[in-house]
Amino acid sequence: xxxxxxxxxxxxxxxxxxxxxxxxxxxxxxxxxxxxxxxxxxxxxxxxxxxxxxxxxxxxxxxxxxxxxxxxxxxxxxxxxxxxxxxxxxxxxxxxxxxxxxxxxxxxxxxxxxxxxxxxxxxxxxxxxxxxxxxxxxxxxxxxxxxxxxxxxxxxxxxxxxxxxxxxxxxxxxxxxxxxxxxxxxxxxxxxxxxxxxxxxxxxxxxxxxxxxxxxxxxxxxxxxxxxxxxxxxxxxxxxxxxxxxxxxxxxxxxxxxxxxxxxxxxxxxxxxxxxxxxxxxxxxxxxxxxxxxxxxxxxxxxxxxxxxxxxxxxxxxxxxxxxxxxxxxxxxxxxxxxxxxxxxxxxxxxxxxxxxxxxxxxxxxxxxxxxxxxxxxxxxxxxxxxx
Amino acid sequence: xxxxxxxxxxxxxxxxxxxxxxxxxxxxxxxxxxxxxxxxxxxxxxxxxxxxxxxxxxxxxxxxxxxxxxxxxxxxxxxxxxxxxxxxxxxxxxxxxxxxxxxxxxxxxxxxxxxxxxxxxxxxxxxxxxxxxxxxxxxxxxxxxxxxxxxxxxxxxxxxxxxxxxxxxxxxxxxxxxxxxxxxxxxxxxxxxxxxxxxxxxxxxxxxxxxxxxxxxxxxxxxxxxxxxxxxxxxxxxxxxxxxxxxxxxxxxxxxxxxxxxxxxxxxx
Numbered sequence: 292x293x294x295x296x297x298x299x300x301x302x303x304x305x306x307x308x309x310x311x312x313x314x315x316x317x318x319x320x321x322x323x324x325x326x327x328x329x330x331x332x333x334x335x336x337x338x339x340x341x342x343x344x345x346x347x348x349x350x351x352x353x354x355x356x357x358x359x360x361x362x363x364x365x366x367x368x369x370x371x372x373x374x375x376x377x378x379x380x381x382x383x384x385x386x387x388x389x390x391x392x393x394x395x396x397x398x399x400x401x402x403x404x405x406x407x408x409x410x411x412x413x414x415x416x417x418x419x420x421x422x423x424x425x426x427x428x429x430x431x432x433x434x435x436x437x438x439x440x441x442x443x444x445x446x447x448x449x450x451x452x453x454x455x456x457x458x459x460x461x462x463x464x465x466x467x468x469x470x471x472x473x474x475x476x477x478x479x480x481x482x483x484x485x486x487x488x489x490x491x492x493x494x495x496x497x498x499x500x501x502x503x504x505x506x507x508x509x510x511x512x513x514x515x516x517x518x519x520x521x522x523x524x525x526x527x528x529x530x531x532x533x534x535x536x537x538x539x540x541x542x543x544x545x546x547x548x549x550x551x552x553x554x555x556x557x558x559x560x561x562x563x564x565x566x567x568x569x570x571x572x573x574x575x576x577x578x579x580x581x582x583x584x585x586x587x588x589x590x591x592x593x594x595x596x597x598x599x600x601x602x603x604x605x606x607x608x609x610x611x612x613x614x615x616x617x618x619x620x621x622x623x624x625x626x627x628x629x630x631x632x633x634x635x636x637x638x639x640x641x642x643x644x645x646x647x648x649x650x651x652x653x654x655x656x657x658x659x660x661x662x663x664x665x666x667x668x669x670x671x672x673x674x675x676x677x678x679x
Numbered sequence: 680x681x682x683x684x685x686x687x688x689x690x691x692x693x694x695x696x697x698x699x700x701x702x703x704x705x706x707x708x709x710x711x712x713x714x715x716x717x718x719x720x721x722x723x724x725x726x727x728x729x730x731x732x733x734x735x736x737x738x739x740x741x742x743x744x745x746x747x748x749x750x751x752x753x754x755x756x757x758x759x760x761x762x763x764x765x766x767x768x769x770x771x772x773x774x775x776x777x778x779x780x781x782x783x784x785x786x787x788x789x790x791x792x793x794x795x796x797x798x799x800x801x802x803x804x805x806x807x808x809x810x811x812x813x814x815x816x817x818x819x820x821x822x823x824x825x826x827x828x829x830x831x832x833x834x835x836x837x838x839x840x841x842x843x844x845x846x847x848x849x850x851x852x853x854x855x856x857x858x859x860x861x862x863x864x865x866x867x868x869x870x871x872x873x874x875x876x877x878x879x880x881x882x883x884x885x886x887x888x889x890x891x892x893x894x895x896x897x898x899x900x901x902x903x904x905x906x907x908x909x910x911x912x913x914x915x916x917x918x919x920x921x922x923x924x925x926x927x928x929x930x931x932x933x934x935x936x937x938x939x940x941x942x943x944x945x946x947x948x
Contacts, residue, residue: 651785653787669734669747669748669749669789670749670787670789672747673747673748673749673750673784673787676746676747676749676750676784677749677750677783677784677785677786677787
């Protein structure tokens with residue numbers, strides 16, 4: 292018997308078995324494409340009616356195959372994604388859109404191509420700075436992505452289809468903001484763990500389905516009877532979190548995670564694509580300039596602020612201050628997956644900024660493994676004790 | 680080690696006991712508690728509140744509340760040294776740096792993932808050298824120079840030490856080098872806290888005069904060590920417990936406490 296679950300129940304179902312819906316659609320004749328990180332331009336896939344499926348890792352699964360073709364002292368998240376690929380967990384995909392996100396991501400993309408030889412492969416060469424020439428390069432890259440996708444599918448991405456896809460994705464971004472607004476009350480209406488499960492689910496199904504599901508979740512959460520209790524309100528910043536274990540550990544230590552700055556969360560969904568005469572301009576700007584992953588180098592007023600550190604921090608991390616204000620955040624947990632150098636470089640600056648604005652914070656490094664989370668619990672508890 | 684401190688309303692310590700922990704936390708917590716009650720000449724029912732802390736804090740079945748060792752250490756150290764700004768605690772399995780302002784923990788750093796820079800490092804290397812842990816401090820004071828340990832890893836440091844032994848380097852110089860290695864690692868770790876005087880050093884390793892000296896040198900500051908450096912966490916837990924009870928009384932509430940029973944409990948059943 293097929294049970295039609297709705298709202299949060301459905302979210303949890305998808306979270307438990309991420310590939311189930313994509314595989315179902317694939318069996319029904321749709322194409323599914325994997326993508327790495329948040330830089331591949333999903334609107335191009337949606338415009339061709341391809342299901343975008345984010346390539347994630349699996350914290351609970353030991354890495355056994357990837358170590359044969361990747362060094363062990365690199366990001367365990369990326370190692371886990373390749374490991375799943377090598378184990379055939381992503382075999383249902385018709386292709387992948389990889390990207391020059393960080394060094395490990397870039398190298399792994401190529402290794403993925405070599406070992407898994409997907410029918411379609413595109414490597415989006417995302418620039419590492421945001422100035423005009425870089426934006427031009429990004430736009431060119433998106434053009435080529437569009438072209439190769441058209442060649443692969445034998446279908447055209449018309450202006451109308453692209454506009455429709457941009458609207459659909461923007462609608463999802465607006466709905467995610469609406470969901471995040473439900474974390475603003477004290478206590479929040481939805482837990483950090485449930486929010487994360489929702490974000491993972493959205494990255495596993497077609498965008499239109501995701502929008503319908505989000506609407507169900509929002510109305511369900513608004514009408515909730517069993518409320519959460521008031522606890523210190525935390526924001527989590529940092530490397531990817533694609534498994535609820537870390538957030539559950541933090542929340543069970545006596546906190547509500549009410550906001551995030553991570554790429555399975557606000558970082559992936561908050562920026563919308565602006566309407567531009569040439570839609571590729573809006574897309575290039577959104578994906579290169581407005582996505583705020585530290586894989587992109589930023590400094591305030593390009594080249595001018597070397598003498599004013601605080602102004603530089605303000606322009607790079609001012610949005611975090613807005614999150615802290617709007618979501619009434621008491622403390623920030625900075626976390627990074629071990630060997631994540633891009634976040635590692637950013638940690639001292641974010642700390643200085645949080646000190647400057649007077650928000651307590653701690654920094655946790657973890658091994659992208661459920662079992663290795665236990666030692667972090669004491670730090671989280673001590674942090675909550677000092678928040679008082 | 681399992682430690683118990685019992686204090687009274689005047690913050691006088693009525694009993695202090697240090698016992699080994701072993702794998703059966705739960706049963707031992709019992710025994711050490713019994714011993715402390717005997718020494719204080721108290722019945723368990725007379726204890727108003729029990730706070731458990733440390734790695735085994737969730738395995739103390741008769742505790743009314745668990746508070747992390749970071750908060751408890753900060754409170755305990757502040758009681759003994761009201762001018763403390765930085766507390767360094769090096770125990771058998773971790774090293775911590777605490778920033779304390781007006782008696783409150785405001786920031787901390789912690790190494791709990793690796794033996795380097797902890798008491799375990801000294802334990803392993805004392806064994807390599809055929810020395811007793813308790814003798815290391817005294818031996819290091821006879822050093823005329825000290826070796827440099829470059830490996831962060833305890834196992835690799837062991838290999839370096841064996842190479843020095845093979846070369847015939849005097850034992851005191853090796854031991855002094857090990858103390859310096861621990862001190863410099865911990866100082867590096869806590870630099871982020873912006874080190875200011877007064878610095879207080881606690882934990883089992885604070886009993887080692889060689890590490891105390893090495894810390895002073897590395898910090899360029901005076902380092903204060905309490906008379907019983909193993910007990911500051913337990914003292915802090917007792918004080919926090921007392922404060923919780925008093926605050927509840929001020930509000931006219933009765934603080935929720937467990938029934939006072941000491942039973943043999945074990946998870947090996």
